[in-house]
Amino acid sequence: MSAAAPAGVTGEPPATMRAWRLHAWGSGPTLDRVAVPRPAPGEVLLKVDAAGLCHSDLHIMDAAEGVLPYELPFTLGHEVVGTVVAVGDRSDSEWIGRTCGVHGVWSCGSCRKCRGGRDNYCVDLRGPIGGGTGYDGGLAEYMLVPATRHLVPVDPGAGPALAPLTDAGLTAYHAVVS
Numbered sequence: 001m002s003a004a005a006p007a008g009v010t011g012e013p014p015a016t017m018r019a020w021r022l023h024a025w026g027s028g029p030t031l032d033r034v035a036v037p038r039p040a041p042g043e044v045l046l047k048v049d050a051a052g053l054c055h056s057d058l059h060i061m062d063a064a065e066g067v068l069p070y071e072l073p074f075t076l077g078h079e080v081v082g083t084v085v086a087v088g089d090r091s092d093s094e095w096i097g098r099t100c101g102v103h104g105v106w107s108c109g110s111c112r113k114c115r116g117g118r119d120n121y122c123v124d125l126r127g128p129i130g131g132g133t134g135y136d137g138g139l140a141e142y143m144l145v146p147a148t149r150h151l152v153p154v155d156p157g158a159g160p161a162l163a164p165l166t167d168a169g170l171t172a173y174h175a176v177v178s
Contacts, residue, residue, distance in 0.1 A: 013036045013142055014036055015035065016033050016035055018031055018032070018033060019032055019033075019034050019136070019139065020075060020077070021073045022072060022075075025061075025063050025065040025067075025068075029076055029139070036141070036142045038086070039088035040088045041088040042088055042146065043145065043147070044084055044088070044092065045084070045086040045142055045143070045144055045145075046083060046084055046085065046100065046102070046143045046145060047083050047142055048077075048081075048140060049083055049163075050160030051139050052080075052164035052167065053077070053079075053139070054078065054167055054168070056133070057132070060076065069126070069128070070133070074128075074135060074137070075132065075137050076137050077131070077138035077143075078102075078130055078132030078133050078137050078166075079104070079163045080102040080131060080137065080163060080166060081099065081160065081162045082099070082100065082138065082142075083099050083100075083156070084098050085142075095151070100152055100153050100154060101154050102130075102138065102151060102166060103130070103149075103150045103151070103152065103166070104129070104130045104131070104132075104167055105120050105129055106129065106131070106150055107119035107122030107125050108123075108124040110124075130150075131145065138163075
């Protein structure tokens, strides 16, 4: 059973939400009404506060069938900041109410590369990469994240400008420190 946000923090998520979903390769997304996901053990549900639309999203939409190892349909958006509103494990309930950026690569977390903080080079990463890149992303009202290790707490007062920094900002950062 998932733990939901205490009354007054964010409220119970609705049953459905709007989401920009890609249904066909080489086409634009459609605004669909879909069920709000419920977190299973180990998962976290965010209410999306801001999501960036990245040039990578355009590449994903323009891709020909078979080029990317993603199954359609899925929700776009890999630059995301949101507030945790529910968790799958009560042990993660301290996350409820926190504003977080979502790491774009949902790696295994256990291989040598991941343990060394180089999730982009995960040796077990195959197929979908993360939210908006094969898995449902943040161009929706809510987003399911598979583990708290993919969240980075941020100052809630920083505003929506943080969303694109979860990708574009990290790209520049990695160029400088690598």
